[in-house]
Amino acid sequence: MAAIGRVVSSSGRFFSPNILRISISRFLKTSSNCRTVMPAWVIDKYGNNDVLRFTKNAIFPIINYPNEVIVKVFAAGLNPMDIHMRGGHGAATMSMKRDPLNMNQAGSEFPLILGREVSGVIMECGLDVKYFKEKDEVWASIPPWKRGSLAEFVVLSANEVSLKPKSLSHTEAAAMPYVANTAWSALVNTGGLTKENCAKKRVLILGGSGGVGTFAIQMLKAWGAHVTVTCAKNAERLVTGLGADHVVDYTAGPVQVPLAALDKFDLILDNIGGSTEHWALNLLKPWSGAKYVTLVTPFLQNTDALGIADGMMQTAATVASRALKHLAKGVHYRWGFFAPSGPALDEIREMVDAGQIHAVVEETFNFTQVPQAFAKVEKGHARGKTVVQISNGGT
Incomplete structure (x- = not known):
């Protein structure tokens, strides 16, 4: 079946509305994507902080659509939304929006990876992605119906991603997109x-x-x-x-x-x-x-x-x-509602690099301290953002 066509945004991004699934081998370079699992924090049911579980065997993300990218996560920002999602708030709506490919064989979203903000580096690009290339440093906000950033890698649509501000570290950049x-x-x-x-x-x-x-x-x-x-x-x-x-x-x-x-x-x-x-x-x-x-x-x-x-x-x-x-x-x-938008982040990036907007990071945690980071956010009375450093590149 031929592609329906491409949409070009004002920022020069190329997206395809064609959602035809094509063989994974056409999107991924097998030399760098032989892995099938990765470390991540997941939940297997909704509840309080006790449901958070660290695993080294989370399913490695793959590109299923031609306008997707895989991002290696350097830092992840936490938000009150993550607390709500951990407790199951909005589960009915999110389940309706989730891609069946991101659900298990029983049709469940579990194990679910939380985290709505990411800063990292693009590792792989789908065939229709023209605005980005491998090794680009990027930031993005992740829709709540997708697997999140508290993992080593995450897959996103290219229209959700933007080049990271050059003036920010990954830790600072992860505090802003959502x-x-x-x-x-x-x-x-x-x-x-x-x-x-x-x-x-x-x-x-x-x-x-x-x-x-x-x-x-x-x-x-x-x-x-x-x-x-x-x-x-x-x-x-x-x-x-x-x-x-x-x-x-x-x-x-x-x-x-x-x-x-x-x-x-x-x-x-x-x-x-x-x-x-x-x-x-x-x-x-x-x-x-x-x-x-x-x-x-x-x-x-x-x-x-x-x-x-x-x-x-x-x-x-x-x-x-x-x-x-x-x-x-x-x-x-x-x-008002959250709306992920790479083009909006493009404009915000220019304001950040011009010195008009600064990251406000209240506290950072390492990847082993995700439960403590959640507890910090859950207390409320925030004075900026809480960020989790996933890898050494997040500093």
């Missing part, structure tokens, strides 16, 4: 902000000291926005050092009180959720196109509890009712 793609999706794709229209806009980030918040502050300041952040008192120096114009301590009392005394905002990025929706939208400029974008949504909770079909129906009804309710008040209510 949160960068999440913030980009929320602020640009959903919020409509760009470097051309961001100047002088007033943006509020609720929960600004974690991974997404620290990245968003820097990107928005590079584009000229005025940025207000909520965080704990002991994180104030961190966020002001990243460029935040105004900081409100949420531990000093009801945070909505000092925020209500400020000029109203053009956009709010909510990393907190919960009760914030009851008062945060009142802080937006009415009838001006102002947007509230929350990253805390009930989508996965609905599909886990109700199943895919009913969960999606419940989710659609919820977001529609909330959007209409707030539109009547002159503001836009939106949900």
Whole structure:
């Protein structure tokens, strides 16, 4: 069967929409891919930190589609998403999205490899990959329905991968792709902000000291926005050092009180959720196109509890009712979602190498300390990112 054709992105990437599986031998060089197993941290069931298991016999990844690459992992970033996935949050939706080739003979996702961020080196390229070559240093965020980066190797689609910023080590680079793609999706794709229209806009980030918040502050300041952040008192120096114009301590009392005394905002990025929706939208400029974008949504909770079909129906009804309710008040209510994008990381790489965005790494662990790294992330109150060094190249 002939290939359907190629799609060329603005960054010069070549992808094929053809998903025809072709013989593995056409994609891999047998001289460097004789292995069948590799070391990795896996889970065999959902649960707490006790389900994490180290193995030297995880299945070695192979290229199944012509636009895929195999990456040798030097460093892996951890996120709250990994904690949620370890516990089974979103399992129903993820199982629906997973490629059958990434499931075992019984149709199960186990053993499952976690880790949503990677920095490393390309070891093999599929036949349709023209934008990358072997030995390229790359970074990427990994969709939650794919096997993750807490392993020696990982396979990814080329459109999820970007050349690593030259100014960052692998450890630093692994701290950024997932949160960068999440913030980009929320602020640009959903919020409509760009470097051309961001100047002088007033943006509020609720929960600004974690991974997404620290990245968003820097990107928005590079584009000229005025940025207000909520965080704990002991994180104030961190966020002001990243460029935040105004900081409100949420531990000093009801945070909505000092925020209500400020000029109203053009956009709010909510990393907190919960009760914030009851008062945060009142802080937006009415009838001006102002947007509230929350990253805390009930989508996965609905599909886990109700199943895919009913969960999606419940989710659609919820977001529609909330959007209409707030539109009547002159503001836009939106949900933001993580979206892996190599082209977005291309643009972010340029900002990093120009010195506009810096990696914020709170703590690093070696490959033997993955349970400790998970425990660190699970405590919350992050001041940047937690990174696991998989190999010596990650320093």
